[in-house]
Amino acid sequence: MSLYRLTGKPELVAPVLIGAFDGWIDAAGAATAAAGHIAGHGEAVVTFDGDLLFDYRSRRPVLDVIDGTLHELTWYELAIRRVRVDGRDILVLRGPEPDFRWRELAGDVLELALRFGVVEWVSLGAIPAAVPHTRPVPVLATSSKPGLLREDEQQGPAGLLRVPAAALSVVEMEVAGSGIPTVGFYAQVPPYVGGPNAAATIALLEHLGRHLGVAFPVGSLPDEAMAQRGRLDAAVAQDDETREYVERLEAMAGEERIPSGDELASEIERFLRGEAGGEPNPFGGR
Numbered sequence: 001m002s003l004y005r006l007t008g009k010p011e012l013v014a015p016v017l018i019g020a021f022d023g024w025i026d027a028a029g030a031a032t033a034a035a036g037h038i039a040g041h042g043e044a045v046v047t048f049d050g051d052l053l054f055d056y057r058s059r060r061p062v063l064d065v066i067d068g069t070l071h072e073l074t075w076y077e078l079a080i081r082r083v084r085v086d087g088r089d090i091l092v093l094r095g096p097e098p099d100f101r102w103r104e105l106a107g108d109v110l111e112l113a114l115r116f117g118v119v120e121w122v123s124l125g126a127i128p129a130a131v132p133h134t135r136p137v138p139v140l141a142t143s144s145k146p147g148l149l150r151e152d153e154q155q156g157p158a159g160l161l162r163v164p165a166a167a168l169s170v171v172e173m174e175v176a177g178s179g180i181p182t183v184g185f186y187a188q189v190p191p192y193v194g195g196p197n198a199a200a201t202i203a204l205l206e207h208l209g210r211h212l213g214v215a216f217p218v219g220s221l222p223d224e225a226m227a228q229r230g231r232l233d234a235a236v237a238q239d240d241e242t243r244e245y246v247e248r249l250e251a252m253a254g255e256e257r258i259p260s261g262d263e264l265a266s267e268i269e270r271f272l273r274g275e276a277g278g279e280p281n282p283f284g285g286r
Contacts, residue, residue, distance in 0.1 A: 002099065002108050002111070003048050003052055003053065003105055003108050003209040004047065004048045004049070004108050004112065005045050005046070005047050005048075005049070006044050006045065006046055007045060007046065007047055008044070008045035008046075008082070008265065009045075010043070010045050010089075010116075012082070012089045012091075012116055012117060013089050013170075014089065014117065014119045015082075015089035015091050015116055015117065015118055015119065016089075016090055016091070016118065016119060016120045016121075016228055016242055017080075017089060017093060017109075017113055017116075017120070017121050017122070017124060017175075018035060018038065018090060018091065018092045018093065018122045018123075018124060018208070018211060019035075019089045019092075019093040019094075019121065019122070019123050019124070019171060019172070019175065020032045020035035020092075020093070020094050020111075020122075020123070020124040020125070020168070021032065021095065021096065021097035021098075021166065021167055021168045022095075022096050022097055022189050023096075023097035023166055023167070024106075024164070024166065025097075025126070025127065025168055025169075026038050026097075026125060026126055026127040026128055026198035027126040027128045027187075027189040027197075027200075028126060028189045028193055028194075028195065028196055028200060029126075029196055029197075030126035030187050030196075030200035030201045030204060031124040031125045031126045031186075031187070031195065031201075031204060032094055032095075033198075033201040034124055034204040034205050034208070035092050035093075035094040035124055035140060036094060036203045037201065037205065037216065037218075037219070037221070038083065038085070038090065038092055038205070038208075038216060039081040039083060039092035039094055040081075040083060041093065042079050042081035042083035043081060043082050044079045044080070044178075045077045045080055045082045045091070046079060046080035047077070047078070048078040048079065048095075048098075048105070048108075049102070050075055050076060050077070050078065050234075051197060052100065052101060052107065052182050053078060053098035053099065053100055053101060054076060054096065054098060054099050054100070055099040055100070058099065059076060059096055059099070060093060061074060061075045061076065062074040062075050063191065069254050076095065076096045077095055078093075078094075078095030078096060078098065079093075079094070079095060080092065080094075081094070081111065085212075085214045085215075085216060086213075086214040086215060087240055088210045088212060088213075088214050091116065091118065092254060093171075095166045097166065097168070098167055102121050102167045103169075103170065103174075104169050105170075105171065106171045106174035107174060109171050109174065109175065110171075110175050110178055110180075111177075113175055113180060114178070115196045118136060118175075118180060119180070119181070120148075120180065120181045120182070120183070121175045121176070121181070121182040121183075122182070122183055122184065122185070122208060122211070122212075123142075123168050123169070123172050123182070123183070123184035123185070123186075124184070124185055124186075124204055124208065125166075125168065125184065125185070125186040125187070126187040126188075126189050126197070126200050126204070127140075127186050127187075127188060127189065128188075128189055128190075128191045128220065129188035129189065129190075129191070130191070130249055130252060131188045131189070131249060131252075131253060132246050132249035132250045133190045133191055133193060133199075133232045133246070134233075134246065134250060134254055135250065135253045136203070137188065137189075137197075137199050137200045137202075137203035138154070138187075139153075139154070139185050139186065139187050139188070139203050139204065139207045140154055140155070140156050140157060140185075140186045140188065141153040141154060141155050141156075141183060141184065141185055141186070141207070142155065142183060142184040142186070143155065143181075143182070143183045143184075144176040144181055144182040144183070145181065147222075148181050148182075148183050149183060149211070150210060150211065153207070153211075159184040160215070174178045174185065183209070183211065185204055185207045185208055187200035187201075187203050187204050188200075190249070192242065192245070193232070195228070196224075196228070197228065198221045198222075198224035198225035198228055199225040199228070199229070199270055201221060202218055202221050202222065202225060205218060205221075235272045248282075
């Protein structure tokens with residue numbers, strides 16, 4: 001029994017399949033925001049069965065109650081949408097990270113990739129890292145084999161990175177095992193930023209666009225990034241301890257090196273423990 005239902009029969013030419021799930025590998029929601037920006041109102045060609053994938057006690061549907069009457073339930077959606085950008089067929093798998101049946105999901109996504117003639121898989125993610133909000137957003141890249149990435153992409157991290165797995169990685173490895181080329185782009189997000197991070201979303205769209213040879217419109221994202229930068233600057237200026245921390249991160253960023261696996265793992269572990277890198281958070285969240 002498959003976890004999905006086909007809702008359309010698109011005619012596709014050499015499509016690329018982009019995946020982004022929320023969860024720990026989506027710091028500040030930057031990756032799912034980028035995937036949502038690409039998918040827009042594209043046609044849903046595949047929907048997945050949320051009853052089989054989600055624990056509704058931890059990820060509850062939203063209930064609207066109007067004048068004392070239960071009015072509407074909004075369920076979380078995991079789906080593949082189809083869009084065309086600059087003449088390129090793009091499929092976008094986006095939604096909440098499933099709680100259950102990761103290996104079955106990976107097998108189903110591979111089955112769909114082969115059915116649709118997918119020529120490449122791209123993972124989008126965002127990870128907490130020791131970077132300041134005052135510098136351009138660094139993006140780390142991964143690939144299933146040499147030669148898939150542009151020469152100017154930073155492939156890494158250096159050394160071994162051992163962290164809790166994400167469902168997205170399980171899917172990517174299943175797809176890669178079939179011989180379909182896979183790459184990933186992961187924006188590095190300051191550990192003290194608790195809200196959305198438009199700058200990281202823009203960075204992912206830019207790196208993905210260069211990789212695919214298309215231009216993704218960014219809409220109002222630059223204005224949002226500027227407003228968020230202003231709020232962060234103001235918050236940092238009001239707290240000496242936070243300002244000193246950001247200054248240390250700026251000094252580290254000046255070294256212009258790829259972080260090691262141990263360094264990233266340390267930040268990620270603190271993020272998952274809810275400690276925000278052990279440093280003050282001007283917004284009081286992760």
